[in-house]
Structures are given as C-alpha cells and as structure tokens.
Amino acid sequence: MKVFLTIVIRVSQKIQNPNQKGNGFIIGLVALVAVVVVVIGAVVFIGRSQPIKGVPDEDVNFSVALDGDVIRLGQLDAKDAKTATVFEDFSCHYCADMSGGGHADELKALSDGKMIVEQRTLNFLDGQRVEDRDGHSTRTYAIARMIAESGNAKAYWNFHNMMMEQQQTAINWDNNDFADRLDQLGVDGDIVKKVRAGVDLAEAQASATKNANDLEKRLGSVSSPHVFVDGKDVLDNIAANGGLGEWVKQVLA
Template sequence: MSQKIKAPNSKAGSGFLWIIVAILAIAAVVVFLVVRNNTGGNQLAAEMPQEDVNFTVEREGNSVVLASQDLKADAPVVEIFEDFSCPHCAGLAEADHEDSLQALNEGKVKIKFNFLNFLDGEATGSSTRGAAVALAVAETGNAKAFWNAHTAFLTNQTEVARKWDYEEFGQALQAYDLDQSVIDSISKGEVQDAVLPVVKANADDLTEREGSVSSPLVYADGKRVELKKGSDNKVQSWVPDVVK
C-alpha cells in the first residue's frame, strides 16, 4: 500500500514550522544576551568622545598641565580649579570646550587643571572618583585620552561623573590606548589614595588665595578671571577674554 504524502500546509506541517520558528527565536534571544553581557563595557567605551589633540599632558605638582610643544612665548598660563560634581564646573567645561581645544592645539594657552573634592564633604564620593580617575589618566601622558575623558566626565556630569563607579570608569576608558594595568587600577579603585593629598593641597591653595573653597575658579597668569554669564544666565567661555 502506498503512503499518502501530506501537503505542506497540513496541520502537521504547520506544527513543524512553528517548532522551527520557536527554536530560532530562542537561539536569537540567547545570542543577544551573550553579546550584551560580553560587550557591556565596550558599549560605554563606544560612547566616549574621540577628539584628536595637538598638545601634551603631564602632572606637574598638584596640577594636570596641558600645553602644545609649540607653545607661544607669550601664551598665558591658565589655572582652572574644578570639582567633578560641581554643576557650574560642568557648565564651564561645556562653554569653553571648543575655544580651549583650539587655543591649546594652536599653542596659544597653557592650561593647568587643579582638581577639588570639597563637594564630597568629609567623605569620599563622586568628586573624589572623578579627580582620581582623571589624574590617573593624565599620569599616563596620553593627552587624547585625558582630554576626551575629562570632556565626557563633565559635559555628561549627571550620568557619568556623579553616578559611575570605578569599574564603569575603567570600562569606558577602554576606548583609549591605555595600558591594561592602568585600566585595572582604575576599575579596582586603587587610584583613589593617590589623589587625596592632591585635592587637599588644591583646596589649601584656594583657601590661601580666596579665603574659602569654591568652583569653578579661573586664573590667568595668577590673576582671577571674572567669569561672565550670557543672556541665558549660563557661564560663558573665558577664552576670548584671556587668549589673544
């Protein structure tokens, strides 16, 4: 007796197709979860800025110094005191970003960042973490990594500087050409102890100059620069008034 072949659209055939679809759907979910888990850190890194720079970075005492190798003889030396949790510092970083990048690249200014953590109060918190990570990156001598990390920490302050833990900072910094030992040290929070005497010294410096600690404060060749505000009541770039 010959066996009857069922049509593809029979109930048995439809059931088989649904099983295949279900298996493929499950496989897709599994692949998605694996990829997401394996690239979670890379996602943070993928979102980091990648501006090219034409200047160097180094630690000089309690400051992080940015300057072109072709720095002009009459270029002003600008000191910026900032706290990574300070919203006004974030506003200044956004306002002067393009101007200061251009002036640095053209050798028209030397900038010294002096980190503070007074907004942490008596304990260590987001101000300390931001300063510790930024200092650790600066000490590598990788100017591109420092500039872009500093930009991301402050211009995305509410989501980055105020919220990220050391592990998240380490994951994000994989975006740059940094030794894995540096990344590991940041991820484990091992960089924190090194920044504590730095932020204290900067706070003491400001107290001697101003009688108190606040941020942001900008000095050009040792003289206080009065930061202006626009019609929108937001702080404006100091660069046009200082760099000629």
C-alpha cells in the same frame, strides 16, 4: 543570539523524565547548564564589545602631564602662551557649564599654542570634612591623574570632557562603568584594570586638599570654578562678558 536560544531549547527537549531509568536526565541537565553558562557569557561579551554611547573621540594637538598637584595641558614648545590656572570640581555644575561652553575655544587655543591650562582639581563637593572626601569628585580626580601621568593627551581630553558633559549620570557609575569607558577611550590597559578593581584615593585626596589650600590663600575661601591669569581671577567679570563659556576669550584678552 537566536542560535544560542535554539540550542538551549533543543537540549532541554532531550532531557528525560527524572523517573525514567538511566543517566539521560542528569547528562541532559548538565548539558543544559553548560549551554546556559555559555549563553550568559556570550551576552556579557557582546554587550561589552559594543561601543558605549556618549564616549567622545576628539583628536588633540597638545600634550598632557601630571606635575604634582597640577595637570598641565598645552604645547610643549608654546611661546608667549597665556597660562591659565583652573580650579574646578568634577561635581560642580558651574564647572561643567564652563567646560562645555568654552570647549571649542579651549581646544583651539591649546592646539594653536596660545594657551596653557594648569588644572588644579578640587573635591570639596564630596563633603564637609576633608578626611571623609571619597566620593565622585575624588574618584574621578584619581582616575584623571593616572591618565595624565600616562601622557595620553587624547584620552585625557576626552575623559575630562565626558565627565563634565555627563556629570549628572556619571555620579552613579560603578568601577566597571568607568573601566569600560576608559577602555573605549584608549586608556592604558593597566589603568583600566586598576579602575575596575577599585582606585586608591589617598593620593587624589591629598592633592585635592593642597589645591584647596592654594585657592584659599588666593581668595580666602574655596569654591569653583576659578581661572587665574597672572594672579587675577578672570571670572570676576565674566557675567558681563557672555558667561562662563567665554572664559578662554577672557584668558587670551
């Protein structure tokens, strides 16, 4: 960077007074502008090439798949695994607490083939009217669906955890913020390009609405988080068993 600045200074010093004869001033000005453009481009490139803090890089030993309105995590050949249907919203701080508190237990249970997680993502926290839900919850779900559909389990796992861990700041990320982080996570380049250009939310909106309808049939209302095993919500008694971070233990019990 010091080299670039030195060049700018030297070029600027060579620029003649505009009242002097000749084309030196114009040529010098053009050269200065060109150097400034190069410097700005270099600053942007260097900034984007630096690792972004807070982007997780955790290895996994399970698969991910998008199945309609469900994102399924687990071993493909897991036998006798407990299936947990998880209803969550990417803007729900209780969901973030559950995800963070049960992180290690969930990773182990999935990797050991003891649990399969079927995530049914909601977006009710984006607004009251279904047709107006196009905020953070919906956009994050749209991105999550694309990653899951690509089959990149490591990228999906780390993306999901990142969005829960950094929920308070992620709500202010723009398309480039998301795209830069996805690139660092190792997400497919085509997905990164789509996110940078702006994600189509229609599919995620429709899917989240179906998940909300599913939950309403089970409970009579929509809220989050909820974890169902064999038709029962294991979070009903979670407060007496250590809190939301104990949800995996409750699933396996």
